[in-house]
Amino acid sequence: MARLGVWTLVLLLLAQAARGGEITVRMVTDGERGRFRFEPQLVWIQVGDRVRFVPDSHLHGTRTIPAMLPAGAAGWSSPVGEPHVVVFDQPGIYAYKCPSHYSLGMVGLIVVGDPAVNFDEARRMRHPPKAQAVFARLFAAVACLMERGGEACPGALEVMGSPDFRKAQKRQ
Numbered sequence: 001m002a003r004l005g006v007w008t009l010v011l012l013l014l015a016q017a018a019r020g021g022e023i024t025v026r027m028v029t030d031g032e033r034g035r036f037r038f039e040p041q042l043v044w045i046q047v048g049d050r051v052r053f054v055p056d057s058h059l060h061g062t063r064t065i066p067a068m069l070p071a072g073a074a075g076w077s078s079p080v081g082e083p084h085v086v087v088f089d090q091p092g093i094y095a096y097k098c099p100s101h102y103s104l105g106m107v108g109l110i111v112v113g114d115p116a117v118n119f120d121e122a123r124r125m126r127h128p129p130k131a132q133a134v135f136a137r138l139f140a141a142v143a144c145l146m147e148r149g150g151e152a153c154p155g156a157l158e159v160m161g162s163p164d165f166r167k168a169q170k171r172q
């Protein structure tokens, strides 16, 4: 009986690992940290994980920005006002915007596994001023995390959404 229990647990854990983790990114109209933004703005996940985008109103959507995806990766475009789930099968950086509020700086980054895959290409893109300012901060956070790791980049932790970083945040 005990042995059966152990194997059941192992199988459950394997099933969980295969399914991948999920992170929620909220699309916020008027939040604690400001208006018209994704929360969190930066998410760091692993290949096989997924992100669930959840709008707080009919105003928001999520759409990838061309040339800010890993080569060959499929982008997405959600129906505005609807929740949307994206599964990530390819490593690299994915940049996206809310089509309604791009010029207000409503943009975000998702890092899947290794950001070095397309970091330079993605950072090179230019945007409306407010979106540019947000991306500048997010790319700086990713660069710091690549070079020095989470503990050394407290500014980056504020915008991170991965479970590991949430734990790191609590320790601070």
Ligand SMILES: [Cu+2]
Residues within 6 Å of the ligand: 027, 036, 059, 060, 061, 098, 099, 100, 101, 106
């Ligand atoms: Cu929006």
